Structures are given as structure tokens and as C-alpha cells.
Amino acid sequence: MRNLGKLRIDGERLAARLDALAGIGAIEGGGCCRLALTDADKAGRDQVVEWMRELGLFVRIDAIGNIFGVRAGREDGAPVMTGSHIDTVRTGGRYDGNYGVLAGLEVVRVLNEAEVLTRRPLAVAVFTNEEGARFAPDMMGSLVHAGGLSLAEALAVRGIDGALVGDELARIGYVGDMPVGTIRPHAFVELHIEQGPVLDSEGVTLGAVDSLQGISWQELTIEGQSNHAGTTPLRLRRDAGFVAGAVTLFLRELAQRMGGNQLATVGRIELVPNIINVIAARATMTVDLRNTDAAALAEAERRLAAFTEDLARSEKVEIRSRRLARFDPVVFDTGIARRIEQVAGRLGHSIRRMTSGAGHDAQMMARICLAAMIFTPSVGGLSHNVGEFTRAEDLTAGADVLLHTLVELAEE
Amino acid sequence: MRNLGKLRIDGERLAARLDALAGIGAIEGGGCCRLALTDADKAGRDQVVEWMRELGLFVRIDAIGNIFGVRAGREDGAPVMTGSHIDTVRTGGRYDGNYGVLAGLEVVRVLNEAEVLTRRPLAVAVFTNEEGARFAPDMMGSLVHAGGLSLAEALAVRGIDGALVGDELARIGYVGDMPVGTIRPHAFVELHIEQGPVLDSEGVTLGAVDSLQGISWQELTIEGQSNHAGTTPLRLRRDAGFVAGAVTLFLRELAQRMGGNQLATVGRIELVPNIINVIAARATMTVDLRNTDAAALAEAERRLAAFTEDLARSEKVEIRSRRLARFDPVVFDTGIARRIEQVAGRLGHSIRRMTSGAGHDAQMMARICLAAMIFTPSVGGLSHNVGEFTRAEDLTAGADVLLHTLVELAEE
Numbered sequence: 001m002r003n004l005g006k007l008r009i010d011g012e013r014l015a016a017r018l019d020a021l022a023g024i025g026a027i028e029g030g031g032c033c034r035l036a037l038t039d040a041d042k043a044g045r046d047q048v049v050e051w052m053r054e055l056g057l058f059v060r061i062d063a064i065g066n067i068f069g070v071r072a073g074r075e076d077g078a079p080v081m082t083g084s085h086i087d088t089v090r091t092g093g094r095y096d097g098n099y100g101v102l103a104g105l106e107v108v109r110v111l112n113e114a115e116v117l118t119r120r121p122l123a124v125a126v127f128t129n130e131e132g133a134r135f136a137p138d139m140m141g142s143l144v145h146a147g148g149l150s151l152a153e154a155l156a157v158r159g160i161d162g163a164l165v166g167d168e169l170a171r172i173g174y175v176g177d178m179p180v181g182t183i184r185p186h187a188f189v190e191l192h193i194e195q196g197p198v199l200d201s202e203g204v205t206l207g208a209v210d211s212l213q214g215i216s217w218q219e220l221t222i223e224g225q226s227n228h229a230g231t232t233p234l235r236l237r238r239d240a241g242f243v244a245g246a247v248t249l250f251l252r253e254l255a256q257r258m259g260g261n262q263l264a265t266v267g268r269i270e271l272v273p274n275i276i277n278v279i280a281a282r283a284t285m286t287v288d289l290r291n292t293d294a295a296a297l298a299e300a301e302r303r304l305a306a307f308t309e310d311l312a313r314s315e316k317v318e319i320r321s322r323r324l325a326r327f328d329p330v331v332f333d334t335g336i337a338r339r340i341e342q343v344a345g346r347l348g349h350s351i352r353r354m355t356s357g358a359g360h361d362a363q364m365m366a367r368i369c370l371a372a373m374i375f376t377p378s379v380g381g382l383s384h385n386v387g388e389f390t391r392a393e394d395l396t397a398g399a400d401v402l403l404h405t406l407v408e409l410a411e412e
Numbered sequence: 413m414r415n416l417g418k419l420r421i422d423g424e425r426l427a428a429r430l431d432a433l434a435g436i437g438a439i440e441g442g443g444c445c446r447l448a449l450t451d452a453d454k455a456g457r458d459q460v461v462e463w464m465r466e467l468g469l470f471v472r473i474d475a476i477g478n479i480f481g482v483r484a485g486r487e488d489g490a491p492v493m494t495g496s497h498i499d500t501v502r503t504g505g506r507y508d509g510n511y512g513v514l515a516g517l518e519v520v521r522v523l524n525e526a527e528v529l530t531r532r533p534l535a536v537a538v539f540t541n542e543e544g545a546r547f548a549p550d551m552m553g554s555l556v557h558a559g560g561l562s563l564a565e566a567l568a569v570r571g572i573d574g575a576l577v578g579d580e581l582a583r584i585g586y587v588g589d590m591p592v593g594t595i596r597p598h599a600f601v602e603l604h605i606e607q608g609p610v611l612d613s614e615g616v617t618l619g620a621v622d623s624l625q626g627i628s629w630q631e632l633t634i635e636g637q638s639n640h641a642g643t644t645p646l647r648l649r650r651d652a653g654f655v656a657g658a659v660t661l662f663l664r665e666l667a668q669r670m671g672g673n674q675l676a677t678v679g680r681i682e683l684v685p686n687i688i689n690v691i692a693a694r695a696t697m698t699v700d701l702r703n704t705d706a707a708a709l710a711e712a713e714r715r716l717a718a719f720t721e722d723l724a725r726s727e728k729v730e731i732r733s734r735r736l737a738r739f740d741p742v743v744f745d746t747g748i749a750r751r752i753e754q755v756a757g758r759l760g761h762s763i764r765r766m767t768s769g770a771g772h773d774a775q776m777m778a779r780i781c782l783a784a785m786i787f788t789p790s791v792g793g794l795s796h797n798v799g800e801f802t803r804a805e806d807l808t809a810g811a812d813v814l815l816h817t818l819v820e821l822a823e824e
Contacts, residue, residue, distance in 0.1 A: 089685065089687055089689070089690055090685045090687060090690075091638055091684075091685045091687075091690070091693070131689075132688065132689065133687050133688075133689070133690075136688070138689065194643065195640040195642070195643045196640065196642075196643030196644060196645075197643075197644070197645070197648060213642060215642070217688060217689075219688075225794075225797070226503055226796060226797045227793070227794060227795065227796060227797055228607045228608065228769070228770055228795040228796045229675065229677035229679055229700045229702070229796075230607070230608075230625060230627070230675065230700070230702050230768075230769040230770040230771065231606065231607045231608025231609075231768075231769030231770050231793065231795065232608065232609070232675075232769075232793060233608075233609070233675075234664070234667055234668060234675070236609060236793065239664075239677070241660060241677075241678050241679060241681060242660060242661070242664050242678070244657065244660070244681070245656065245657040245658070245659070245660025245661045245664075245678065245681075246657070246660070246661050246664075247657070248653060248654060248656070248657025248658070248660075249654070249657045249658045249661045252646070252651075252654050252657075252658075255646055256646060263641065263642065263644075263645075263646070265641035265651070265653075265689070265691055266653050266654070266657065267641055267653060267683070267686070267687050267688045267689060267690050267691065267692060268683060268686045268687060268688055269653060269656070269657075269681050269683055269686075270681075270686070271679070271680060271681055273501065273502045273503045274679070274680045274681075274682070275501055275502060275503075275545050275679050275680060275796075276544070276545075276548075276629060276631075276679045276680055276698040276700055276736070277501070277543075277544065277545070277550070277629075277677070277679060277700050277796065278501055278502075278503065278545075278679050278796045278797075279677055279679065279796075280679060281503070281797075286688040288641045288642070288688055288689050290641070290642050324688070356642075356643075357640070357642040357643030357644075358640055358642040358643050359642065381639070381643065381644060381648065382637075382639060383639065383640040383643065384638055384639060384640045384641075384687075384689070384690040384691075385637070385638045385639055385693070
């Protein structure tokens with residue numbers, strides 16, 4: 001085999017594809033809205049599948065809509081896989097997920113042009129509904145692929161707009177004929193923007209991600225009693241809106257008290273009837289708890305439950321909790337993380353070991369194969385925001401490290 | 413003039429009309445949804461106007477859509493007026509407002525049947541948009557009638573659904589040809605359910621309302637920054653959702669600390685983008701503050717402003733406040749309140765002096781004429797709720813007291 005050390009990504013081609021994909025579901029400010037299984041998601045998928053076919057990849061789609069573009073190797077067997085997702089949150093940026101998929105395609109293009117055939121096959125994956133912004137849980141496609149959620153359960157999930165995953169998948173034409181979990185890779189490497197401030201604030205170009213925070217998502221429904229805001233004494237109120245506010249403040253204070261890596265976010269609050277002079281009869285709110293420490297994450301859940309129990313009693317409301325997602329912290333493969341560091345060093349890019357604050361498809365793939373991630377900086381730490389931005393040279397650096405890491409793993 | 417002391421309301425006829433009106437915009441549980449200037453409001457208005465014409469009333473409609481049914485007196489001059497509103501909140505009951513209007517019509521019917529002509533004319537008013545649930549401020553029609561808000565400003569108000577008062581008024585055909593403020597009554601007496609727990613819990617049948625709480629309504633808009641819930645450290649967050657929660661809790665604690673009659677309610681909260689794993693970029697929330705003491709109400713506003721200023725600084729968000737309504741506490745006419753007590757005593761109904769916790773059209777009318785109110789009990793204090801209920805005998809008692817109070821005032 002020839003010396004492949006000189007191979008490099010074409011950053012301009014990568015940027016052009018990021019631009020083109022960002023044009024689908026584009027929103028003001030340069031961002032994207034391609035919620036999973038919407039028409040915009042379908043249009044994005046169609047574009048990526050077209051690009052895969054142009055690159056000669058064998059496109060396979062499974063029953064949950066995951067897309068795999070497979071490139072043959074010198075030998076048959078378990079492929080080395082990269083990939084990510086192309087669905088976005090409602091006010092998403094253009095890099096989150098898309099970057100990992102399109103860098104994977106650029107790796108294939110470079111290898112095609114250099115006429116390099118790796119020992120193991122390569123595969124570029126596009127996983128369904130990573131964001132979970134429309135359907136919970138997030139990372140749905142990779143979770144089903146890894147056997148953590150049954151296909152039947154996933155298809156029966158109802159979204160925030162009332163639609164079913166199964167119906168929407170059929171509607172956009174992405175119910176594939178391949179059974180879920182068919183392609184079991186040798187290794188999985190996901191390239192992703194950091195979506196946090198660490199690399200940018202430290203001036204480091206890349207992250208070798210060797211672990212990932214645990215995530216606990218729940219939806220709280222608070223049932224109080226609607227009543228007139230001007231005539232109901234405080235002591236007689238059963239105010240679901242007040243309870244939602246008190247829980248929101250409690251969660252911030254809880255995370256501050258616990259310290260360490262504990263995070264807590266209330267991203268969604270909805271009141272019924274949601275009228276200025278009517279005490280809210282019902283509040284629905286979400287709670288997002290994260291920690292790299294499994295025991296601490298469970299402790300945060302316990303403290304929240306104790307708080308809501310007391311509050312339900314004192315305000316005479318009913319508080320129900322529904323679990324939307326629950327993933328323990330993940331430890332990635334140290335061997336791959338070390339290899340990513342070595343490749344970056346050879347290519348002259350600064351790199352540090354780090355943990356991921358966000359959930360990623362790689363954490364599901366880690367259940368069934370060796371896995372790790374490569375991070376590139378997010379300017380200002382911004383993500384899930386139309387202002388999400390990663391510099392062109394960092395995008396290229398990350399894709400170069402992906403290229404050589406995949407090639408090395410494929411020769412193993 | 414004959415002795416009119418024996419005249420009585422027909423409670424069954426009154427109940428039948430309440431039933432019929434409640435059938436328009438009926439919602440599950442026996443309540444009503446007739447938001448101001450919607451198709452349902454138009455249907456309710458058409459029904460009331462038809463009933464007015466059947467009773468021989470001269471129907472006049474002004475430029476803000478207020479409806480006046482006038483019954484001639486033995487002499488010309490300023491009429492004695494009663495009335496209320498028929499618009500409801502989204503989850504409204506069937507008594508709030510409607511009762512006052514329909515009891516007014518029943519008074520006319522009793523006088524018609526007894527062939528009684530009062531010295532002064534009588535008038536039954538239906539004021540536009542009392543609730544303010546769709547268009548702020550509330551009590552819009554009576555406020556414009558009393559000269560507290562210009563017609564042009566009122567017509568230009570945009571509702572929560574983006575519609576304009578002027579457009580909607582024209583659409584439902586209720587732009588009348590009478591200039592606003594034309595009918596200046598001698599006195600105004602409004603009959604209304606209490607919408608609070610005082611009469612019901614004390615077992616008293618009626619209230620002679622001699623004062624009314626001041627109301628301060630504002631909408632707060634909190635501009636933060638959307639960001640990833642899993643990667644943004646607490647200290648770097650600019651979380652509009654957290655701020656909305658903290659303000660909600662602060663207001664409850666403020667009202668508790670201030671004591672007295674201070675009330676504070678957050679009835680509406682909306683987050684953008686309102687997604688579980690995205691820190692909210694923007695929150696919109698309403699604040700409803702009430703107090704019978706003008707100085708205390710102003711103090712509550714000041715303390716809220718100081719709190720939001722500090723919070724804006726510490727969370728690095730921008731908080732804008734927009735005033736939606738502001739009415740100082742009102743003192744009604746003691747002479748009319750005393751007369752209501754005397755009439756109730758003569759008819760054998762228990763009655764107490766009280767203040768109104770809710771805003772009412774009578775407070776606007778108090779700016780231009782002698783005014784007071786009669787309250788009937790709300791079972792459990794429930795209102796702005798489909799479970800709103802007042803017993804038939806109490807409805808009849810209130811209407812009887814209204815009848816004789818109006819007749820006495822019309823002979824003055």
C-alpha cells in the first residue's frame with residue numbers, strides 16, 4: 001500500500017456542501033430548521049443520498065430511516081464507520097451533525113480520487129432524529145440501531161405536534177428495507193462541532209473525546225386549578241404556573257449547589273389556559289439534567305423528585321413525571337482517542353482530551369463497537385442557535401484527522 | 413305611581429336565557445369560550461340584540477361596539493343604566509358578565525309586563541371586550557365610553573393572535589354609528605357574580621360593592637441567548653427561561669411578604685424556541701398585580717422593577733416591560749351602596765359591604781356617573797373556569813335587588 005500520509009481534505013469542497021445543505025430549511029441568520037421527519041428533513045436526506053450515489057457509495061436504508069453509504073474494502077467484513085445526523089433543532093445551526101456527515105463524504109471523495117482501497121469497508125451513516133426536538137428520545141436512530149430501543153416502540157413515538165414517527169417516516173419515504181442493526185461496525189468515529197466553549201476559549205484546535213455526560217430528560221405535568229387572578233387569595237391558589245416557576249428556579253440552584261459537572265435546564269414551559277388574568281390550571285415543562293458522574297446524576301433526579309413532592313403538597317397540585325430519555329455517562333474507547341491524538345499531532349494540530357457535554361450518536365454506537373469522537377471548536381460555544389460557527393480552517397483540520405484516523409482503523 | 417314593592421324577577425326565565433347564551437361558544441364542562449370580537453362573540457351579540465328588540469328597547473351601538481338597549485322614561489334626560497359584558501376568557505364560565513346583562517333584560521321584561529314607566533329612562537349596556545383575554549387593556553369598551561382611552565388607540569390594539577380591534581369589529585359588523593361616550597347616565601349599577609370565595613364561604617347572599625382593587629398588568633419580554641443545554645456552563649448562560657421562573661417565584665413571595673390585599677399572578681409564559689435541550693433565547697410573560705391600596709400597588713410595581721433590573725444584570729439578559737393596563741383602586745358611590753343594602757334588607761336577603769377583587773365595567777362608569785355594584789356568590793370562589801357556578805336562588809335574589817335599586821334610582 002502506498003504512503004497515504006500526504007492525503008488531505010479539500011476544505012472548499014466541504015464548505016460548499018455545508019452551504020448547499022444549509023440552504024435546505026434555511027432560516028434567518030444563517031441557521032437551519034430541519035426537524036426530524038419533516039419535509040425539510042426529507043429534502044436534506046434526498047440531497048445527501050444523491051451525493052452518496054455520486055460518490056459510488058452503496059446506499060442502504062434501514063427500517064428506522066437510518067441511511068448508510070458503504071464503500072467496499074479490499075476485504076469483506078465489519079466496516080469502519082463514521083457519520084452523524086442531519087436533523088436540526090427548530091433554531092439550529094448549519095454545522096451540528098451536518099459537518100460529521102459531509103466530512104465523511106469528503107473523506108470518501110479524497111480516497112476515490114487517490115484510488116485508495118482500504119482493507120476494511122468504510123461506511124458513512126446518517127442517523128434518524130438525533131436531536132429529539134420533535135420526537136423523544138433524542139439519538140433515536142442510533143439507539144434503535146444499537147438495540148437500546150425496539151423498532152416498534154420507536155415507530156409508535158408521538159411528537160410534540162401529535163404526529164407518529166412511523167407515519168412520518170412512511171410519509172417522507174424513508175422506511176428502508178434493511179432490518180435495524182444489520183451493519184455492525186468494527187469501529188465508529190464521529191466528527192462533530194463541540195457545541196460548547198472549551199476549545200474556543202482555550203485556543204485549542206481539536207478535541208479527542210473519550211467520555212460523554214449522562215443525560216436525564218423528563219417532562220413534568222402540573223395539574224392545578226384555573227381561577228380568577230384578582231379574587232383568589234394566595235392561600236387558596238393551586239397555581240400550576242407558580243409551580244413551574246418554582247421548579248425552574250430550584251433546578252438552577254440545585255445545579256449550582258451540586259457543582260462539578262451538574263447541569264440543569266428547563267427549555268420548555270407551556271401553561272393552560274395561558275391567559276394574563278387566569279391562574280394556570282396546567283403547566284407542562286421539560287427538565288434536562290446532565291452529569292459526567294452517574295451517581296451524581298441520579299442524586300440530582302432524587303433531589304428534584306423530593307422537591308416536587310413537597311411542592312405538590314404545599315400548593316395542592318398534582319405533579320406527574322414522564323421520563324423522555326435516560327442515558328448513563330459513556331466512556332469511549334481509549335485506544336481510538338489516543339490514535340486521534342497521534343494523528344492530530346502528526347498533522348500539526350493542537351488537541352486535548354475532553355468529555356462531551358452533549359449527547360451524540362457515537363454514544364449509542366459505543367454499545368456495539370469501539371467508538372470515540374473528534375471535536376472542532378464552536379466560536380463562543382454557541383450551538384442550537386443560528387449563530388453557530390466554526391472557522392473553515394478548523395473544519396478542515398477536523399476532517400483531515402477524521403480521514404487519517406478512519407484509514408488507520410480500516411487497515412487494522 | 414303604584415306601589416312597586418311587590419314586583420319580582422322570574423328566575424326561570426332568567427335561567428333560560430343564561431342557558432341559551434351559554435350555548436353559544438359552549439365548551440366542555442358547561443363553560444363558554446367567546447373571546448372578544450370572534451365569531452362566537454358576534455353570535456352572542458346578535459342573540460342579545462334580538463332579545464333587546466323583542467323587549468321594545470331602542471338599540472344603539474357606538475363606534476367601539478358597545479351595545480345600549482334604551483327604555484324610555486316619563487321624562488327625557490340621563491338614564492339609569494345597568495349592564496356588563498358577554499365576552500369571556502378562553503375557559504370561561506357562563507355567569508361572568510352574562511348574568512349582569514341578562515338580569516338587566518329581565519328587569520325590563522318585568523317592568524314591561526307591569527306596565528311601569530320610570531321617571532328617568534333605563535338602559536342596559538353590553539360593553540366590548542371586558543375580559544382583555546384577546547385584546548389589552550381589559551374593560552376596553554367601558555374605558556373608551558368613559559373617555560379614558562381614545563377610540564383611535566383602542567381600534568389600533570393588536571390582539572394575541574395578531575388581529576386588530578378595528579378590523580375585527582368591522583368584520584363582525586359591530587362598528588356602530590353612535591359616537592363613543594354619547595349616553596352619559598345618571599347612575600350605573602352592575603350586577604355580577606363575585607368570582608371570589610368571600611360570600612360563599614361566609615354564607616352571605618349578596619354583596620354591596622363599594623370599592624374595587626387597583627390593577628397593574630404588564631408584559632415582560634426577556635431576551636437571552638439560545639444555546640446547547642448540555643454544553644453551556646451555568647456561569648455562561650443567558651437563560652430567558654430561568655429568568656421567567658425566577659420572576660414567577662419572586663412575585664408569589666412578594667405578595668406573601670407584602671400581605672394585606674396584595675395579589676400577584678403570572679398567567680402566561682411563552683419560551684422561544686421552547687425545546688427541551690435548548691436554553692431559551694426569549695421568554696414572554698405577563699404579570700397581574702392587584703391591591704385595594706394605591707400606594708401598596710405602586711410599591712409592588714417598584715419592587716418588581718428592582719428585582720428584574722438586578723436579575724437582568726446577573727444573568728446578562730435584557731428585560732423589557734410593556735404596560736398592558738393600569739387602573740388605580742376605585743371607590744364607588746356610598747349612597748348607591750347604602751341603597752343596595754336597604755333594598756336587600758327589605759327583600760329579606762343577607763348582604764355585606766365588600767370590595768371587588770376583579771376589574772369591572774362599573775369602575776370605568778364610576779369616572780362619569782354615580783356607580784356601584786351588586787355581587788352574588790360564586791360557589792367555591794371559582795371563576796374564569798368552566799366550573800363557575802352560582803345557585804339559582806342567589807341569581808334571582810341579585811336580580812330582584814337590581815330591579816328595585818334601578819327603579820328607585822330612576823325615580824330620583
